[in-house]
Amino acid sequence: xxxxxxxxxxxxxxxxxxxxxxxxxxxxxxxxxxxxxxxxxxxxxxxxxxxxxxxxxxxxxxxxxxxxxxxxxxxxxxxxxxxxxxxxxxxxxxxxxxxxxxxxxxxxxxxxxxxxxxxxxxx
Numbered sequence: 001x002x003x004x005x006x007x008x009x010x011x012x013x014x015x016x017x018x019x020x021x022x023x024x025x026x027x028x029x030x031x032x033x034x035x036x037x038x039x040x041x042x043x044x045x046x047x048x049x050x051x052x053x054x055x056x057x058x059x060x061x062x063x064x065x066x067x068x069x070x071x072x073x074x075x076x077x078x079x080x081x082x083x084x085x086x087x088x089x090x091x092x093x094x095x096x097x098x099x100x101x102x103x104x105x106x107x108x109x110x111x112x113x114x115x116x117x118x119x120x121x122x123x
Contacts, residue, residue, distance in 0.1 A: 014039045018050075023075060029055030029086070031070065031078050051078045053085040066090055 017037045024030040032054065036047035051070040056063040068089030072078040 017044075023078075029053060029082065031075070031082060033075070033078070053078075053082045053089075055086055057090070066093065068092075 017039065018034040019037050021033045021035070022030050023033070030053075032052045034050040034052075036044040036049065038044045051072045052067055053070050054065065054067040056065050058064075066086055066089050068085040070078045070081050070085045072081055
């Protein structure tokens with residue numbers, strides 16, 4: 001383990017602090033706003049706030065959390081663009097699933113893999 005990864009050396013980056021706020025309608029989902037702040041807690045005007053949308057969709061396997069970035073300047077815009085952000089996230093998820101299915105379908109399966117992997121017996 002390197003010296004940088006020890007618990008004694010964990011530090012917070014005081015130049016990259018964000019204040020988090022959550023907004024919800026208690027029905028469909030929530031909007032998260034990350035506001036950049038300075039080390040003294042004042043808003044950092046040199047950086048832009050970040051908005052994201054979160055909801056759950058029901059699947060046969062249960063609730064699936066979906067989240068996506070919202071390109072917005074304020075809460076009103078974030079609420080307006082919420083559906084677009086979620087739909088984009090769902091579309092990306094679907095594309096990723098199709099890509100993964102295609103990769104699995106194209107995978108060459110060896111006899112060892114059919115038996116559960118290589119059987120390296122050491123005597």
